[in-house]
Amino acid sequence: MTRKEMTNERAQSDVRINSAERGEIGRSQIESLFKIHYTQMYHLALTLLFDEAESKDVVSDVFASLLSGKVVMRADNAKAFLLASVRHRCMNVLQHKQVQERFARLLTEDTDTLVSDNTVEEQMQMEELMCYVRENFSSLEQQIFRLRYLREMTCQEVAEALNVSRQTVHTHLKQSVEKIRKYFNSNSKAI
């Protein structure tokens, strides 16, 4: 987000919430919060669940619980609260998945120390890693990583999609993993 966008966002949410000075959260406040924060909340959920439908459900559930009055939110801290709620719900969803699925899909565990609780910090860390990837991974390696892990294709499917042998896929995947390992092991990247 650009600085200007952030200032606008803050100004917008302040203006809307100020109209609720008497302590009412009405439809227009919920609508405003929804429209301002939806994209960021959805993206956070996507990076945890990797599934569009599940992610949309989580965001929707967060707003639904606001509506029902089950949680009370400080209006001047909406963004942090909403993002934390998304994260919390995603962790819940992940916990209910089978261990095999979490392992195969590399999903975050609750005790995962690499998951910072601060979304801004986390995004910076992810962007740093992607910088490293762009500089150190060949484009084939990047493609293979994406197809295997983001599109969740099997090695066989990846090979067919790229018209290469399964062995090639395996080799490049292994090289990618080694480079990632190297990234974390140097400069004490682990938290």
Place this chain on the structure above:
Amino acid sequence: MMTEDKRIEWLLELQDHPEQLTDEQLQQILADDEMRQLVQQLGFAKRAFKHEASKNDTPDVEGEWEKFAASHANELVALDEEKPKSHFLIYLFRHKIAASFIGVLLASGIAFAAIQVVRNISTSKPQQPTTEQTTDIDPVTLLPADTVHADTNSVEPCIFNNVPLDSMLTAIATAHGVGVEFENEAARQLRFHFVWKREDSLSRVVEKLNTFETVNIVEEDKKLVVR
């Protein structure tokens, strides 16, 4: 000891056929620190790739709102018609002084009740010291309502969303059976966003809190001291 090379090979093979592994086998594999760390790092890399890819994914926010509004139409209408009690709480929290006052009353009330309970249980107990007593009261009740309530499972993390340090520490100290003392009174009102993982040891939690610049907590015998 497995070499790094072999470990990576093995991981990739396992991931190709996850259905062949039982839960127990998987737990065993992940019990190895190196392997678990590798999985975590790869998991983070996957998230980083997804984060980058998401930049091109702009959801249809207006459309999603329409869907949400439609499926929650009744509740939205009700919201504008009545003023449920929760709105009073929002009003209250907007006024920090009132909220702090009520927080202090609550804490005092609980402390008073705790002292009564302790007096009733023991036969001859000396006067209570000035450090805040903690008992095994459910720490969730000490938190202001603006935190997300973890549900019944006590292993879920507790999210303190902009909560003052004194409430936060009292809850944490209670859970670990120790007391809290504020040598620095100003520190009581400092507010933080902190995720408290219940399974963390007290030292670990204190360590995490001390990463906040303005926080300096020392673990002494049976109490936490805030300097």
